[in-house]
Amino acid sequence: MYIPKHFQLKDEEIIYDFIEKYSFATLYSQHNGEPYATHLPLILNKVESALYGHFARPNEQWKDIEYQQVLAVFQGPHCYISPSWYETTMAVPTWNYVSIHLYGKMEIVEDQKVIFDSLNDMVNKYESPKKHIQFKRYRFQIYRRNE
16 A cells, blocks of 8 residues: 555554554455455454454355455545645645555464454454453353253
8 A cells, every 4th residue: 555654654552543443344365366355343462463353154255265465454534635625726636544454364263262252352342332241151060950
């Protein structure tokens, strides 16, 4: 992505905060030899420097995405800038926007604990307005049943 020097963002914490705030991304890869994109909520794991998400099984993008270099694009606020807003007549229209592009290799996760934890994180982010309610995996030990 072309970024003029004066707009380049290098502060990792600001980038991470942006990704957490605007976590609905577009994930680009190749599928059947063609560019392919899916819009997905993604959860950032800062410690691992990784993103977690899930595909719907009917979405065939996941079938050949493993080990591909992929691009995740996070879009934030944007707006049209009219040349009429400038004090000079030597201005052109433009578009102001904030966007983060992340490149990486895709790995399909098979570990059930990792899958559960990532889904737990996602549900808690979007379902819990207070962000303190947690899903808990539990085991119910049967000690009696009605017969």
